[in-house]
Amino acid sequence: xxxxxxxxxxxxxxxxxxxxxxxxxxxxxxxxxxxxxxxxxxxxxxxxxxxxxxxxxxxxxxxxxxxxxxxxxxxxxxxxxxxxxxxxxxxxxxxxxxxxxxxxxxxxxxxxxxxxxxxxxxxxxxxxxxxxxxxxxxxxxxxxxxxxxxxxxxxxxxxxxxxxxxxxxxxxxxxxxxxxxxxxxxxxxxxxxxxxxxxxxxxxxxxxxxxxxxxxxxxxxxxxxxxxxxxxxxx
Ligand SMILES: Nc1ncnc2c1ncn2[C@@H]1O[C@H](COP(=O)(O)OP(=O)(O)OP(=O)(O)O)[C@@H](O)[C@H]1O
Ligand SMILES: [Mg+2]
Numbered sequence: 001x002x003x004x005x006x007x008x009x010x011x012x013x014x015x016x017x018x019x020x021x022x023x024x025x026x027x028x029x030x031x032x033x034x035x036x037x038x039x040x041x042x043x044x045x046x047x048x049x050x051x052x053x054x055x056x057x058x059x060x061x062x063x064x065x066x067x068x069x070x071x072x073x074x075x076x077x078x079x080x081x082x083x084x085x086x087x088x089x090x091x092x093x094x095x096x097x098x099x100x101x102x103x104x105x106x107x108x109x110x111x112x113x114x115x116x117x118x119x120x121x122x123x124x125x126x127x128x129x130x131x132x133x134x135x136x137x138x139x140x141x142x143x144x145x146x147x148x149x150x151x152x153x154x155x156x157x158x159x160x161x162x163x164x165x166x167x168x169x170x171x172x173x174x175x176x177x178x179x180x181x182x183x184x185x186x187x188x189x190x191x192x193x194x195x196x197x198x199x200x201x202x203x204x205x206x207x208x209x210x211x212x213x214x215x216x217x218x219x220x221x222x223x224x225x226x227x228x229x230x231x232x233x234x235x
Contacts, residue, residue, distance in 0.1 A: 003063070004030045004170050004202035005051060010060035012050060020046050022228040023060075030169075033193055033203040035213050038222030042229055044206045045090055047222070048174050051204070052087055053077035065169055083113040086163030086201070090174040092155050096148035100138060100158045103147050104129040107165040114166025125165065132161035135191060137184075152179040160192055167199035174206050189215050 005028040012021040020043045028034050038044050049055045050062055053069045062069045065084055069077060081087070086107070094103045108115045108125045118125045133143050136157040147155060156176050163171055173192070177185040189205075193215060196203050205216065213219035223229040 002030060003027045004032070004065060005204065006061075006063040008061045008063075010050070010057045010062060012046065012055070012057045012059075014046070019228045021050070021057075021226055023047075023225050024227065026225045028202060028204060030202055031200065032218060033196065033216045034205065034218045034220055035216040036204060036206045036220050036222060037208065037210055037213070038229070039208065042222050043226065044222055045174055047226075048087075048172050048204075048206060051172060052081055052085055054081075079111075082111040084169050086165075086168040086171040088156070088159045088163045088171075088173040088176040090178075092159040094147040094155055094158055094162075097146055099144050100133060100147055100150060100154070101126070101129055101143045103158050104133060104161045104165055107162045111166060114168065117167045118165070121167075129161060129165055132164055132195065133158070135195075136161055136188070153184065156180065157188065160188070164192075164195050164199065164201070168201060171196055171201045171203045172206075173203070175208070176205075177207065177209075177212075185212075186215075 005026070007023050007026040010021060010023040011019060013019045036044060050057050051064065053072070056070060067080065072080060095106070105125055108118055115125065118128055121128065130143065138154060138157060142150065142154060147158060150158065156179055160173070160176060163173070177188055180188055189212060193203060210219070
């Protein structure tokens with residue numbers, strides 16, 4: 001499989017709004033780590049919602065792992081996302097009353113494929129979840145805390161562990177470092193990339209912060225691929 005993400009002639013406008021995305025062509029190769037940057041309001045989260053199949057483009061095609069999302073029913077898109085995509089949301093979407101550890105374990109509860117990949121690792125989901133949380137700097141007692149009682153930076157790290165569990169082919173991360181100081185942010189990104197590489201996970205990481213480009217195989221400006229932003233797209 002050559003491409004983890006392939007976009008063709010994509011056009012998307014929010015209801016009643018102006019065209020937000022107009023992307024003639026864009027690809028991310030399998031195994032690449034890509035930083036996607038653009039100013040606030042430029043359409044980064046909108047693009048990620050189309051990649052994850054949360055919203056559908058009005059025109060054009062989005063394929064992930066050679067599967068065209070527009071050919072799938074809503075239910076099948078949900079299943080596809082659970083099986084193949086680890087998604088760290090800009091607002092983290094943890095279940096506040098569940099512990100950090102149980103939030104991480106949710107990743108496998110909705111996906112037999114991810115449970116299977118955990119089983120193939122020779123460890124239980126719980127062992128792997130604890131390992132990820134430890135490496136991301138959450139102590140044993142923090143792992144048992146309800147998510148609502150954790151700091152924002154801790155919640156971001158829980159969301160990252162959940163996205164990684166079960167080795168999804170694609171990790172999509174929407175500004176997951178906004179609450180971290182710069183030392184912790186750099187450590188977090190290095191660890192995220194290291195764990196992704198171990199799992200052969202392709203990474204698309206969205207941020208405003210151009211200084212993070214050094215950690216990734218490729219740095220892309222949204223305005224360079226999006227004609228709706230008045231950029232000069234490379235077809
Ligand atoms: N649910 C929505 N309904 C209508 N318009 C929306 C919705 N979400 C985003 N938009 C609009 O789409 C445009 C792009 O927003 P988006 O959230 O994709 O930007 P962003 O690049 O992720 O910004 P930020 O860096 O602040 O997160 C904005 O003009 C925004 O108002
Ligand atoms: Mg956003």
